[in-house]
Amino acid sequence: MTTLWDRSRQAAVQAILDTALRLFAEQGYEQTTIAQIAREAGISQRSLFRYFGTKEDLVCGDQEALGELLKQSVRRQPAEMSAWDALRTGFEVLLTANHTPERALELSRLIFDTPSLHARYIEKRLRWQADLLPLVQARLDTGSRPAPALQAKAIIATVFACADTATELWARGEGELDLADLYDQCLAAVRRPCEPNTTEPPHSSEGDPASAAV
Amino acid sequence: MTTLWDRSRQAAVQAILDTALRLFAEQGYEQTTIAQIAREAGISQRSLFRYFGTKEDLVCGDQEALGELLKQSVRRQPAEMSAWDALRTGFEVLLTANHTPERALELSRLIFDTPSLHARYIEKRLRWQADLLPLVQARLDTGSRPAPALQAKAIIATVFACADTATELWARGEGELDLADLYDQCLAAVRRPCEPNTTEPPHSSEGDPASAAV
DNA sequence: TGTCTAGATGGCAGTAAATGCCAAGAAGGC
């Protein structure tokens, strides 16, 4: 049952969020202070920080829930589905789980245009990637040469790289592009053999076991 | 000619860096304050911020120079070399350009173990990716179906995803692994066709042009 | 060599995000 506390909490969250996003759109993220948001939302600064742990969470706050949803979706896919397809389906579920498209587009643009937000966003998705590792690993050929952990990590990283690339193009576009199509095109560009020449990689790894943070 | 100012500046940078990395290793990144670093390095807090604009730059500061180096290396590759191979060779050059292997390993571990640093690190590399875009685009088949910009963006993002994955595994390992080998294995895991089944992607993009920041 | 200028430094005050603490108030169970 839903108590009054829950309801007023929900209302407060919504009011804060609306105020914050409006101000961010009007004057930019960095130029908007927590004090101003709190004032205009009619709440104390202290309480605002209780609802949203950080300023960045005002924008990237839903990410935890979405990550959980993605994990559940991937887990739900039939066991014989390949890791690639399971992840693709998982992402597709995310698309349906969001606010209005306009809001999502607005949020994406804000994130991609604001370095500190972008960093936070990436950080949250790194968590998703770590959480997905065991699920993806379970879908791989067991006896393959590259260690399954490496293979799974590489696949997940690539899928996210393509998803991010697609999202960025979608956010920078006028909204006339389809996100799922963009994702498929990105992945196709990556998993297709080389276009002009299929040269073997130079492979000049002359025994330098330790090197830099590339 | 190298003036005395340049030299003392160089010395100060080195002293600050040594102090900072020692403290980060001893007590962790978050637990170490700028005030403490400045005190132990015998410099004012104000000057420290003049050398390194942010605390994160104490760790990720070299990235700008490395990005430039990568760009130069890729540009230098023969025009007929594929985008994949040119990028791979570029990364290989980076490996030779770093501090001592131990230092690089220490830095990498710090970055991969500290979420906020990790996010900043990736953010800086996104800049590299944007800079590489025209160079990679020039190496692509001109008449290909997916827009070349998308194709180039996806390829670059994937290459970086694999490089990061390889670096993380290398950093978490005991140093006995070869970074270049790890990179090749990651890329191989990604560009090889599906292992168990080569199912067609579900492709259930039922006309939802706009959706969330995936 | 002495002087003048540009650049480096340090101190100080200030901003903004975030956290801890505590007292006051409202909601829920009885």
Add this chain to the structure above:
DNA sequence: GCCTTCTTGGCATTTACTGCCATCTAGACA
């Protein structure tokens, strides 16, 4: 109606970071 529990707001404090200004010094030049 009372008491517990959760919420709220105000206050002080920490930490990263910036602007301003006085001071000092390396380097150029007469």
